[in-house]
Amino acid sequence: QVQLVESGGGLVQAGGSLKLSCAASGGTFSTYVMGWFRQAPGKEREFVAAISWRDYKTYYVDSVKGRFTISRDNAKNTVYLQMNSLKPEDTAVYYCAADLRVLVRTDSSSYDYWGQGTQVTVSS
Secondary structure (H helix, E strand, O other): OOEEEEEOOEEEEOOOOEEEEEEEEOOOHHHOEEEEEEEOOOOOOEEEEEEOOOOOOEEEOHHHOOOEEEEEEOOOOEEEEEEOOOOHHHOEEEEEEEEOOOOOOOOHHHOOEEOOOEEEEEEO
């Protein structure tokens, strides 16, 4: 069983930055595709970013390209999401997730394990 714990959320003004962390335990982190998703009030959960385990290739939803960066440190069993130039529309609960399959997917149903989420609020 894999446990994921997110941290780093908070309140920030528009244009500011936050760095989210997700610590994994109970599995073989280095072989998981890791993803970040978010869910705003009244909206469906949406894909934000993902990183492969094989070649560290990264994937982003168009709305965050150039502003967010996903990275991983396999020695620390941790995946990060650096968020810069934050906008009010980035306000949501952010979740990290682990996919035990090989290919990177953007569909939340493909991910096997989820963290509890961390709130990110961007004020205008």
